[in-house]
Amino acid sequence: MSLFIEFRRDLLIALVGLVVLIAIGLGIDHAWPRDFLTSIFAAALLAMSLNMLIGYTGLVSFGHAAFFALGGYIFGLLLQSPAFTGALGAGSVPVALVAAVIGTGVYSVVIGAICVRLTEIYFAFLTLAFQMFLYSVILSWVDLTGGDQGLMGGIPRPVFLGIDLADQYHRYVFCAVLFVACVMIMRIMTESPFGYTLRMIRDNATRAAFLGVNVTRVKLICFVVSSSIASVGGVILTLFTSGAYPEWAFWAQSGEAIFMIMLGGLNVFLGPVLGAVVLRILNDVVQMYTSHTEIVIGVVIMFVVLGLRRGILDFVKDWWVEKQQARLAAENRNGQE
């Protein structure tokens, strides 16, 4: 209970955010905001969970989309199995959701235990290798996964607690709730002592070890939690597209998530969300005018990386922190005089 009191401000913001999201989705008589936001929910969960590794812990993973895809596949495969839906009936969707998260979590324990012992470039390559391995398994195991065609024929979604995910309003609200809940979990984690331990590791892992932090274990826990949250993103996308596809496990998906983080800002909690929104809008606007989307997006990335040298919110944060630090430093000088 003390948790709710300590985080009452964040919880309140989350609640207001959720209400706004639902109001947008249900209030506007147009499907576009719902579609747009649902795809943002999925992309943002992937990017935010990846940022727990990159921004908070300093672990640059190239293979995070594997967990995103795995979540989607587990969820979709379970619901497509008549035995599963037959046995669980109305409970199918929640159980499949939990199974997707736990299944991905277990897989990430195995992958994480191997990867987190390595640093920087080697960590990046190993995570990439495991992602490509999963990708080739999905492509080749046609009997189970449908290979390149993905999970075909739609995902059955039995009604539970009066929630019918085949209905676009119900589905939107459900995805919004999942999204906000996951964001809140990440918020609590990053603002807890654990979250500050992640920052210690990012800044100076050796020093953290000499302060009694079990660096490997903390990294692994972070890896598993962020992978599990990525799987929820996959579940949302599975609900949205009513299928699951091998491209989700392709390295380009991870690359895009990294860019969302970079674009929005990796040192600000909601930076990746902004990145996801900006990238999606950019992509859609460019599509309206030209088929040469790649060149335009490429130029934009170049500009952000070489021009701003950091994400949008990082830019704002750095400016604010600098100002505040200068003020504090000035106060100190005055105090000493």
Next chain:
Amino acid sequence: MKKTSPRSRPGMDRRTVLKGAAAVAAVGTAVTGFPAYLKAAGKPIKIGMPTILSGRVAILGESSVASAKNEIRKINEAGGIEGRMLELVTRDSRAKPDEAARMTRDLVNNEGCDIIIDAEASGASFAVNEVVRDMKQFCIHTNSETSSLTADPKNQVEWVFRSCRQGIHDAVGGGLVAAKVAKAKGLKRWATVSPDYAYGRANTAEFMEYVKLFAPETEVITETWPKLFQPDYTENVTALLNAQPDAVYSCLWGGDLVAFFDQASLYGLFDQFTAFAVNLGDYPVLTAIKSRPAGVYSGSRYHKDVPNTPENEAWYDNFMANSNVLPTNWAWQNAAAINFVAEALKKTGGDTDTMKMAEATSGLTINSPFGVDGTLTIREEDHTLVNYMVGYSKTIVDEPYVVDFDRTAWSEIYTHEAEWKKRNGYM
């Protein structure tokens, strides 16, 4: 309103604020596309086409767009539908299924498209199928050859159709030709080299199944499965060399097929075995392969001599005159789809209502340069295209690259297709 605060920063006056607001609004409308949506109500009939315009298979998407645009131009020049023009809006999915799904929704919701022509490859076409099912949006698939897309009842949707080749039709046609050749030349030991993904595996299995059915003494002695977009096929070529089969089947396609042929030629592979390549017949492939071997059996894709009619010749000339890409299998399929849409619209009197369009399209037969006897039909029972050209040609080194088209009779295809459906529990 004149009370400007003396402490307001220079430059932050009302004009700046308004300018900013205008900019935000401009970006906002550009983003949401609301005006486009409002504008759409009334004037032209918009056809939305998600397809692949970037990456390694961009050529196929580009030929789809070129072909659809060309047909629309012809229709509009002839006065459109009930005085309304057709308009094509395309989106690049980059071959990603979730992008295809999003783009399709975007085409309907923001661009106000009345009709969706799904020009995606198989993976993404299944995603589009779910979207149009969900949105209750009239749609024609034009490029996915995967049989189950329309054959499997769980994928069937009342208002969704397919205007393209189907794997099982090609398999029966190929099997019949191959069995004939096998018997004549005594080809017993077969090998396959096909891409390792769902299409490659299903297509190869179906083809070999029918070869065995029609020529029971044949056997498959080796299979080699290169990855999709694999750059190097040396290991697959040598695997075939080692096995020393009598004949080889491949359903590699596009640039992969080009690379495979050039690399296999180095080893003199086509001097040693009889080869069947279902996807060899596309113009961009035929023209790209530099060491074109003679005597390879090539499946029907699009060719100006197949069928050998003045109508087809005229269509080819018209396409070449109006497009900067070569016609492909995807090109004729999309042309046919636009023709079906136009014909259905004529029947509904220009009404784009999903159910009215669905009713008009189901069982529709149109005159077309691509059909047997000059007609194509979208079959009522499973909403898929029939009566197009199925069969095999033989390659020659120079233009027109393929000759001796051996057409499979549709009566035979129907018989075996029905059995196949029964076996798979689709009927």
Next chain:
Amino acid sequence: MFDFDALAACMSTSACLVNQATSGLIIGMLLFLVASGVTLIFGVLHVINFAHGSFYMVGAYFAYTAYVVTGNYFLAALVGAVGAGICGILFERLIISRVYGQNLLMQLLVCYAFILIVDDLVKIIWGAEYLAMGIPAEFRLPPFRIAGGYVPPFYLFLVAVAVCIGVGSVLLVTKTRFGKIVRAAALNAPMVSALGIRVNIYFALLFGYGCALAGVAGALAAPVRSLTPGMGLGILVESFIVTVIGGMGSIPGAFLAAIILGLTRSIGSVGFPLFVDGAMFMIMALVLIFRPTGLMGQGEPR
């Protein structure tokens, strides 16, 4: 999953052995050329060129155009190499040099952007169609027969060129003045520039040389592989696997790893055809787990 009978049958005939051994070498050598560029650039400049595949593509396209214009394959290969090299120098000067010493993320993103831009440019300039150069007239010969196996003459040429370039690269870095300056500058750039040497130019030249290696690989592949926008991606992933297995920064390591991968592919296609890709990633994972610096990599184990 494993077909030991087929493998045993293959191993017992000289024809099959020759075919698979040579094909392993052929596959490996192009990979080696691309990977040696990656590893050289990393070894000296400590930056990972994720865009290396683009230079392979650019080399192939330049060579294609040069071949169409001149009809001389050797000239075309040279144009491919030099063209990719010049593009590499421009890329280094204008873009990559701005992220030296920055974190991995920055390097990754500029390269990602560069890949997107170059792919689209290639599509605009050469079109989306697949292009193929075809085997040059000089090499349109029947394959040699060695102990029952087949070896195409063009591939012999390809392997010979790759080996020569590999040896040349090692000599360039270890024996020449250029190599010594570049290595010294990599360790202590301010010191070297204090000696009046323009370090930036040396870095750009080395980067260009690495890209030229990819360009040569593209030019050598052009006769037998189809050219498409985005063709650099496949070779990029495989050459990274080679680089990591061999050890980042080690050219001999890249050579060894390229042969290992080539043989894995060629033997795998007989013995475990469905697990060839899986096997490659598994080798990479095992190397990273047990020897993170690669088979022949130096530096502190981390």
Next chain:
Amino acid sequence: MLRLENVVKSFGGVVATNDVSLNFPTGSLSAVIGPNGAGKTTLFNLITGHLVPDSGKILLQEEDIAGKAPVDIVRKGVGRAFQIASIFPSMTVEQSLMCAVASHFRTSEAMLSVFPPPDVRQRTEELIELLGMGAVARLLSANISHGDQKLLDIGLALALEPKVLMLDEPTAGMGPEERWQMIGTVRRLWEQGDMTLIFIEHDMDIVFEVAQEITVLSYGAVLAKGTADEIRNHPEVVEAYLGTDTHAEASQ
């Protein structure tokens, strides 16, 4: 408290620590001196688990800790500050100390509470008070002066309430005035805390002024051990130091 018995460590053919036996009694304040390359930092690394000795024992309260992981040794009460201040640049001084305190309170892996927990905050405030860093507490660690960074490094180690605190050149890189200020702080911390303090120092004047006991290392071996007066008059030490100009160099 801390006792070394015949500790040996060599790298390749070079013996960095040659049969060192030392005793640091509970509550003592000792200095380790010696010319550059004498093996001072290696000795620290051996004690804190950064390196594993080839042979010999390192006894902390009669328990052998040789070869244990740094984390375990830290948990047993050996804290350490580094020659080059090892801090968390993107965190404020306050946050850094809170993190260290949280680690000491075993709450660094707690996820279901807000950071910092009240007890951590309280203890951190005490620490800041003790270190006299109130003025810079809310500045980023990267932005404070070099001396404050060194002090913060010590503070991080102190947060663990170590039984043994090891400081590797606490005054490195400082001007003469700052040095005396720093060593004064160190001495005050030792007086106020209940711990055994060992530090490496180059400046003889500081060492002779502050340390109760001085150990002189040379070529990895113990050259001499004793009080300031004893060391000052030790012939071999005089030769080892005055024979070279290390002293002069170090005190500049």
